[in-house]
Structure formats: C-alpha cells, structure tokens
Amino acid sequence: MALVDRIGKSLTGAPLVLTNVDALIDWSRGQSLWAMPMGTACCAMELIAASFSKFDFDRLGSFPRPDPRHTDVMIVAGTITRRMAPAVKRLWEQMPEPKYCIAMGNCAVSGGIFYYDTYSVVRGVDEFLPVDVYLGGCPPRPEALQDAVLQLRELVRSRSIAEGREYDRDYTLPLPGGDRAGTTDPGRAEAAGVLAGGTPESGDET
Amino acid sequence: MAIEVESRTPVHDEDGRAVEELVLNVGPAHPSTHGVCRIIAHLDGEVVTRAEPVIGYLHRGIEKMAENRTYLQIVPLTDRLDYVGSMYANWAYCRAVERLAGIGVPERAEYLRVITCELQRIASHMMSIGSTGADTGAFTMFVYAFDVRERVVELFEALTGSRLTYCYVRPGGVAADAPEGWLDDVRRVVGEMPARLAELDRLFFGNVIARGRLKGVGVLDVATAVAWGASGPVARGSGVGWDLRKSDTYSLYPRFDFDVPVGERGDAYDRARVRLWESVESCRIIEQALDQIEPGHVHAPGLPRLLKPRPGDAYDHIESARGSLGVYLVSDGSPRPYRMKVRSPAFCNLALLPLLAPGHTISDLVVILGSLDPVFGEVDR
Amino acid sequence: MNIDELREHLCGTYPDLCPLFSIEFGDGVLIVDRGRYWSAAKDLKDLGFDRLGMITAVDGVDDFEIVARVTAREMGAHIFLKTHVPRDEPAIETLTDLWPAADWQEREVYDLFGISFRGHPDMRRILLPDDWVGHPLRKDYRDERIIRRPDYI
Numbered sequence: 001m002a003l004v005d006r007i008g009k010s011l012t013g014a015p016l017v018l019t020n021v022d023a024l025i026d027w028s029r030g031q032s033l034w035a036m037p038m039g040t041a042c043c044a045m046e047l048i049a050a051s052f053s054k055f056d057f058d059r060l061g062s063f064p065r066p067d068p069r070h071t072d073v074m075i076v077a078g079t080i081t082r083r084m085a086p087a088v089k090r091l092w093e094q095m096p097e098p099k100y101c102i103a104m105g106n107c108a109v110s111g112g113i114f115y116y117d118t119y120s121v122v123r124g125v126d127e128f129l130p131v132d133v134y135l136g137g138c139p140p141r142p143e144a145l146q147d148a149v150l151q152l153r154e155l156v157r158s159r160s161i162a163e164g165r166e167y168d169r170d171y172t173l174p175l176p177g178g179d180r181a182g183t184t185d186p187g188r189a190e191a192a193g194v195l196a197g198g199t200p201e202s203g204d205e206t
Numbered sequence: 207m208a209i210e211v212e213s214r215t216p217v218h219d220e221d222g223r224a225v226e227e228l229v230l231n232v233g234p235a236h237p238s239t240h241g242v243c244r245i246i247a248h249l250d251g252e253v254v255t256r257a258e259p260v261i262g263y264l265h266r267g268i269e270k271m272a273e274n275r276t277y278l279q280i281v282p283l284t285d286r287l288d289y290v291g292s293m294y295a296n297w298a299y300c301r302a303v304e305r306l307a308g309i310g311v312p313e314r315a316e317y318l319r320v321i322t323c324e325l326q327r328i329a330s331h332m333m334s335i336g337s338t339g340a341d342t343g344a345f346t347m348f349v350y351a352f353d354v355r356e357r358v359v360e361l362f363e364a365l366t367g368s369r370l371t372y373c374y375v376r377p378g379g380v381a382a383d384a385p386e387g388w389l390d391d392v393r394r395v396v397g398e399m400p401a402r403l404a405e406l407d408r409l410f411f412g413n414v415i416a417r418g419r420l421k422g423v424g425v426l427d428v429a430t431a432v433a434w435g436a437s438g439p440v441a442r443g444s445g446v447g448w449d450l451r452k453s454d455t456y457s458l459y460p461r462f463d464f465d466v467p468v469g470e471r472g473d474a475y476d477r478a479r480v481r482l483w484e485s486v487e488s489c490r491i492i493e494q495a496l497d498q499i500e501p502g503h504v505h506a507p508g509l510p511r512l513l514k515p516r517p518g519d520a521y522d523h524i525e526s527a528r529g530s531l532g533v534y535l536v537s538d539g540s541p542r543p544y545r546m547k548v549r550s551p552a553f554c555n556l557a558l559l560p561l562l563a564p565g566h567t568i569s570d571l572v573v574i575l576g577s578l579d580p581v582f583g584e585v586d587r
Numbered sequence: 588m589n590i591d592e593l594r595e596h597l598c599g600t601y602p603d604l605c606p607l608f609s610i611e612f613g614d615g616v617l618i619v620d621r622g623r624y625w626s627a628a629k630d631l632k633d634l635g636f637d638r639l640g641m642i643t644a645v646d647g648v649d650d651f652e653i654v655a656r657v658t659a660r661e662m663g664a665h666i667f668l669k670t671h672v673p674r675d676e677p678a679i680e681t682l683t684d685l686w687p688a689a690d691w692q693e694r695e696v697y698d699l700f701g702i703s704f705r706g707h708p709d710m711r712r713i714l715l716p717d718d719w720v721g722h723p724l725r726k727d728y729r730d731e732r733i734i735r736r737p738d739y740i
Contacts, residue, residue: 038235040241040242040263040264040582041241041264041286041289041582041583042286042289042370042371042583044241045289045290045333045370046369046370048352049352049356049359049369052348052349052352052353053349053352053353054353054356066235066236066237067237078264079264079266081262081263081264081265081266082716083262083263083265083715083716084234084242084263084264087233087234087235087263088235091235113282113283113286114266114267114271115734116271116274116734116735116736117267117270117271117273117274117275117733117734117735117736118266118267118270118271118733119267119270119723119728119730119732119733120265120266120267120715120723121266121267138371139369139370139371141369261713261714262712262713262714262715262716265714265715267723269699269724270723270724274735274736275736305612305613306612432637432638432660433637433686433687433688434687434688435638435639435640435686435688448660453660453663454663518611518612519611519612519645519654520611520612520613520614521614521656521667523640530640532640532641532656534641534643534654534656536645544645545645545646545724547641547643549640549641549643549656553691553695554688554691554692556691557688557690557691586714587714
C-alpha cells in the first residue's frame, strides 16, 4: 500500500484524493527523467545524436547530466570491459534512489559483437547492474533510444515511489585478482588504504 | 575524487605555508565526452605539473578476436575501432587484405570508397570540432557541428542502411552500389557544405573567447611531432606537411586537385582549424570524384567469399581523420589471419599528452585532450 | 622513392645490410638478428628514416618476431625492420632513444606479448589492468573466460 495512501487514510478515513496525488507524483517523475550518459563506445555517438537538435531528448524531459548525483537514469551505452566495470558500478552506487538503468546497444545488453573470443569484455551490463530497459541494436537508432526512455516512463508510472526497489540478486562483479573491495582500480585501493589510516606507498600514482 | 598525497619536498609560499601537490584523478567517466580516458593529473594549485593518461578502459581484444574470424568477418570489427570514422577504418583493413591477397579493385568501387571516405572525414572532423567547442564552453558549436554531421550520416544511411557502423568497404570493393539518385544527393549536400563550414569558422574560430581559450594551448613543435610519430591534423597543425594522400599517393588521390591545410603555431587553435579546412578540401575532392565517376562493377568479380591469401605479411595504411591508420596482417595460408595489428594514429597522438599538458591549467588539460582527438575504440582496440 | 631506389641507397650506404634486405608484397623488409637490431635501427635513422610508424610482435611457434616499420618523410620511403626473439628469453633493446614514438608501442608489445625492452623508461602494462596475469596475444594464452566462436564455415 502506498505510503501516501496510509497517511491519507489515517487523516481523512477515505483515501480518494490522496491516491491521485500518488499517481501525479509518479507521472511527473516519469516526465523528467534526467539521464546520466555512461557512453563508452560507438553507442555514445548515437546517445549524443539523440540529445541534439534532430532528435532532441529535451522534449521528452530527459536531459543529459554528467553528474550521477543529479540523475535518475543511467544509460549505459557501449562496451563495458572488466577494467571499466568498477567505475560504472561506483557511479551507479553514487546515484540516489530511485534510479533506473537502460542498457543501450548490443554490447551493454549481452556483450554483442564482442561476445566471443575476448578476454576483457563484460558480457552484458546486467552482470553487475539491475537493468530496467534493454535496448538492442548495434548501434540503436536515436529514435529507438527515445522509445526506450518512453518505455521507462511507463515503468516509472506503474511502480510507485513508496514501494521501494527490490533487487532480486546480489549484483557483484567477479573481477580478475580481487573481489568488490579489491578492485582493479589502483586509485580506489589507495584511497581505501589512506582512509584506513595507512600512508600510501609512494607519492606517485601507478 | 581527489586524493591528497604528501609531496616529497614540501615547498613553502611567501607566507611560509607549506604547499602540497594535489593528485587529481580525471576518471574514466568525466563530463567532456572524449571517451574513456583516465588522466592522473598532478596539480600545483590549478596548474598541471604532470599529466599521465591511463588507457585500456575500452580494450576489447579486437586483435585477438581477429585471429578467429575470416577476413570478411573482421570487417565489422574494424568498424568498431574508430567508430567515428568507420568507412576509413574498413578501408585501411581492406587495403591490407587486398595487398596480401593480390586483389584488384574495380574503378567505380574506388571512386565510391573515396567519396565515402571523404564524407566520413567531414563527419569525423565535425565531431572533433564540436567537442572542442563543448570543451571551451561553446555548447552551441557542438550542436551546430552535429547538424552538419547529421547531413552526412543521413547520406550514409541511404547508402548502407546504418548510421554509424557501416561495414560498407569490403575486400575487393564495396558492399553494394549507390542507390539511384544518391550521387545527386551527395552533390547537393556537398554543394551547401562549404558555406556552412565557413559559417562555423566565423562563429567559433572568430569568436574572441574561443581564440582566448584555444590559442597558445598545447603547443607542439615540429621536432617533437616528428620524433613522437604524430600524424594527421595533430602533426599538420604544427607545420609538418605530412599527408598520406599526397606523399603516398594511394588509391585515386593523384587524380584530384586539393590542398592540405597546415598550421603554423601548433596549438589547439591551429589543430582545430586544420580540421575545419580539411573538411572544406574534402568537399572539393568529393565534387571532383562525382564528376569523374563512371558506371561499372562495385566488387571484384569472381572473388571467393572465403579468402585464403598466400602466407606472408602485408601492411597498408590510409590517411584517416586522425592520422595514418595502418593495418598489418600476417597470413599463414588459412582463411583466418594469423595476426592482425592495427596501427592506430590516436594511440600515437595520445602519447603526446604528457608533453603538452604541463604548465597549463586544469581546464586547458581537457582542451588539449580534445585537440589530440582521441577515439578510444581505436586507442584501446 | 620506390623500392629499387631504396635498395640502391641502402646498399650504397651500408653494404653489410644489403643481403638482409628483401621485398615482400611491395614493401622493403630488412631482417636482422637480435644483436644487430639496435645498430640496424640506428643506421636506418642516420639514413633519413625519421619517423617510427609502429612496433609490434608476432607470436611464431618457436619464437617471437618483432616487426618495426619506419618511414623517411623526405625520401618518401618505408621499410620494415624485423628480428626474432627466442621464446624462453623474450627481451630486446628499446628504440626509444632513437625514436620517442617507440615508448607506447613497446609498452603495448610488453603488455600483450610479454617481451620486455631493455632500457625502456617506463616498462609496464598499458592496455590491461596492472594486476592482469598472462599476456593475451600469445598463442598459448589460456583463459576460462574466453568463449570461443563456433566454426561455422
């Protein structure tokens, strides 16, 4: 039961008016989904093209913001390699709830053309992120990306903000030579060491 | 995210306070949309004392994958190398295969290759100049340049069916002939383009703020450019008049009359301006090619789909929008190459960043990175 | 300058390199053995080859083949410089003191093949993470993460 419903019921005894406010909140959230463009490869070009004058994302309310803390949606566009994955995961963790993820392009959906014979590509970003909309294509057209945002809008509208988000699996990423804490990112390991009170080994970054 | 590191020799300023060096991680995801490059910048206040690019965030192992693909199956992989310029990335690979296997290409196919490659050069330079505009804060420039790019991409969509990764140039020719009326569309678009490019020149490069942001930033002298293997607009902006279309005279370029713009000072302004004027010269080449093209085959007749070149190795290169893009193929007689190596110009140009950045501010660091025009599909492969 | 003129020029200036020069697929190739590699590169640089295009390696069955390609802008000529390095001792001199462009190229060869370059200022991995185990482009590289493409042909 929605939170607003419960408050309304306790206040007035009849939740009629307050249920519509709930729907209004969900509708308005869907109308302004600010997107974080996590573009690594070719799909990033189509993501940029979708934001610009011919295809114009802004009319859908979506605006590309490079800062994760300002955004609702992370659009992962492009191949994610094992080296890049901790960075994407960290940015995802920095986004405030409620947040959504669109996997754009074949590489983000399943590894795409790089599924076979590679040693360094993560086969689908849903190995470590909970994806809401999968958008196939290599690269998908900008109109397809806008359709994905519209689908996401339906999803946002149908899932109320008060219900919260349940992740049905533990999204950890097995990395070469370490677990989630010991990532392949030397900066993070160094920062973890510094925060724990140790001194860094050398003045230089590797 | 900033990590403060104790510097080895503490420096004291005039008031006697100890000044520490700041190590700033311009991480793999950052607002300037050049791709996944991580720069570890050592800062003294706002001035960069050392900048080291860390690459490999898009290393997909294309060279390893190519060892398990036939020669035709590698063409879509080469699309994804320099994804802003798939046409010429395909072409460099196909030239290497043709040299290895001894395949001749029909003339109409060569003309189509030249036309599409020059159109792709325009599209790629628009992406690069647009990002330069975005880096200096002129976001409108990005949108205007992308509009010019959209004209070219629409043409490619009519020709190949896709907007970005075309897989059009194949060993032995091109995939399919131009549809009816396409060449007239190209003529129309290319006829209007020099005026639009001149407008961009006036709006952006004539702007006093853009001049202030770009002039004197990231100066590269001739000796360093040659010694460090820089090529393309990065080298030409410094005055090195090295263009493979003129010096190596590959394909049909001897038949066309065009100039190669060369800069003087070697700063970011000259590099960006060289790119703009190269686009204008590309329009000239395309118009001449449209005048000269004749009907004919677009693919070498009788070519088997499963190529088995004789054992040996071959290298061939083209002048891409970023520099000299080469592909080195080693064959052992089987339908799959034994080794494919891509000589990426953006990889070689990016090695210049630690030389160009010191002494500039952190905001100029992004401008310098943009002026080197890296595309990380090509840098990391 | 075409291949024959290049051969004349090379043989005229460095006669001991002449028998090592051949022409393959339209390109001049100079195959030297390991000890002669750096001095042959220096000779080429003095001859006018001022631009290094690429340095790469090919994993032959018994050894590695190092392939370098240099260009002379004034002469308009290119040449390959090839040498062989045994598999059990993959090391060779660096060319960074002749052409600084070799810096990143050699780091890439080290990263993907495991061939170390003596005298390189900064010999570490460039494309793969620093804690990666193994050198992927070797023919005997095994990794359980790789899914091999089925053979459709």
